[in-house]
Amino acid sequence: MRVLVTGGAGFIGSHVAEAALAAGHEVSVLDDLSVGKRANVPEGARLFEVDIRDGDAVRGAFAEARPEFVSHQAAQASVAISVREPAFDAAVNVVGSLNVMQACVEHDTARLVFASTGGAIYGEVAEGTLASESHPTHPLSPYACSKLSVEHYLAAFSAEHGLASTVLRYANVYGPRQDPHGEAGVIAIFARRLIEGEPIQVNARRTEGDDGCVRDYVHVDDVVAANLAAFEGRIDAPVLNVCTGVATNTRSLATRLREHLGSPSDLRDGPRRPGDVERSVLDPGALSRVIPDRVPLVDGLASTANWFRDTGV
Ligand SMILES: NC(=O)c1ccc[n+]([C@@H]2O[C@H](COP(=O)([O-])OP(=O)(O)OC[C@H]3O[C@@H](n4cnc5c(N)ncnc54)[C@H](O)[C@@H]3O)[C@@H](O)[C@H]2O)c1
Structure with missing residues (x-):
């Protein structure tokens, strides 16, 4: 399969790209290298140095890569920066994601996997409890607001354009x-x-x-496994926590x-x-089944x- 990983020069995206290559897929990476490094892009993956805020450039990369599956990891990924610069956060995380989603629709991408945040989207999780996917969302930072709004846009794109997506709500990823x-x-x-x-x-x-x-705290290998499971159609749920x-x-x-x-x-x-x-x-109940x-x-x-x-x- 042809797989495109946005943010594939970053931490999680580079591991997803590496694993997708190892699984035999043809892999492209789309990243503006603002945070990620060229050296993180695995050998064998083609790099499109593109800012997701630039809709035309995103479309151009999709036209060349023709991805069947997209793992959308590119983001402004810091809560602290989002608090200081909420408009910048929204430009990258909301408008940039919309550019990726529109390119998916225009290029008939079979599935978009979205890196959302379970760590921020549920707000405070009461002592002694675990937040399942049905826990009410209560974003407390601009970063959480932008991630949750993309989840809503994905539901709208599914209804309007038939774009299939899987939302992975990562806990705190490390590795x-x-x-x-x-x-x-x-x-x-x-x-x-x-x-x-x-x-x-x-x-x-x-x-x-x-x-x-x-x-x-969830290890990046588990996050990678969830992304590959989503490509391979092994996740039924539209939204899945990736956590421990x-x-x-x-x-x-x-x-x-x-x-x-x-x-x-x-x-x-x-x-x-x-x-x-x-x-x-x-x-992690639903994740455990996958x-x-x-x-x-x-x-x-x-x-x-x-x-x-x-x-x-
Ligand atoms: N690390 C975590 O604990 C965690 C938890 C929940 C969700 N997430 C999400 O997972 C994804 C990956 O996070 P990460 O920890 O690997 O972050 P990261 O910063 O290492 O990777 C993000 C990548 O996106 C790229 N990028 C940033 N702005 C871009 C733009 N405008 N255009 C194109 N590329 C751009 C960066 O260069 C970087 O390579 C993000 O969407 C993040 O919000 C991460």
């Missing part, structure tokens, strides 16, 4: 190649700083000095990584970050920390 210098991706940021002996900071959940926000259901706070993450790496780094306390939800843990086994956090943390140590990224 090799995540940008350790960005504002999102706490495991990558901690790993890099711990390796360099720099202090790491636990941003508060409510008040400085608490254990920080609670999240559901395991709740982890920032302090325990920091402590475990520091211990694994044997780092002398200081652990400091920081203030709450605007836009951050306090607790987000998702229900992907029964997920990477356990203890293994995923160790292999990711080792990757950052061994590659020097």
Whole structure:
């Protein structure tokens, strides 16, 4: 099959592109390299250096690549940036996604897989509970608003144009190649700083000095498996959480990584970050029927920390 991965020079997209190639598909990557790196694009994939905000350029790339399946990963992916620059977030995440969706319609793409966010879209998830796909949505940041609005546009495009889509609501994804210098991706940021002996900071959940926000950390291999399952028609549901259901706070993450790496780094306390939800843990029930086994956090943390140590990224 011909597969196009938007954002395929970034963290998750490059893993999806790599796995699609390994599965024997013909793979194109569409990325403006604003955050992603050319070096992340796997050998054998064709790169279209295109900004998704440029509808004509997106259409041009689709005309050449003629994708049967599209994995739409390209995005402004930081909650913090979306709070500071909401119009920029909407330009990339809403208007850019509409350009991708229109190109899919014009080129009869069989299915569009959309990287949405379970980590931000449900808002606060009450203590002791897991958010399933039917949990009410309550976006608390411009980033969550833009992702949820694309989900609605996809339903409208399905009704109006028959565009088939699968929405994957990722929890907090981690793994090799995540940008350790960005504002999102706490495991990558901690790993890099711990390796360099720099202090790491636990941003508060409510008040400085608490254990920080609670999240559901899912390994990128599980996210890749969900994307491939969607291409292969193994996901019936229009919306699927991609998560583990395991709740982890920032302090325990920091402590475990520091211990694994044997780092002398200081652990400091920081203030709450605007836009951050306090607790987000998702229900993996539906995902379990597609992907029964997920990477356990203890293994995923160790292999990711080792990757950052061994590659020097
Ligand atoms: N990492 C997570 O924990 C997480 C969680 C939920 C959802 N997501 C979503 O998954 C997707 C991939 O995230 P990631 O962590 O790999 O982020 P990333 O920043 O590593 O990758 C995004 C890619 O999109 C590209 N891009 C950005 N703006 C673009 C534009 N205007 N035109 C073309 N390309 C553009 C970047 O260059 C980058 O290569 C995003 O849609 C993100 O919102 C990520």
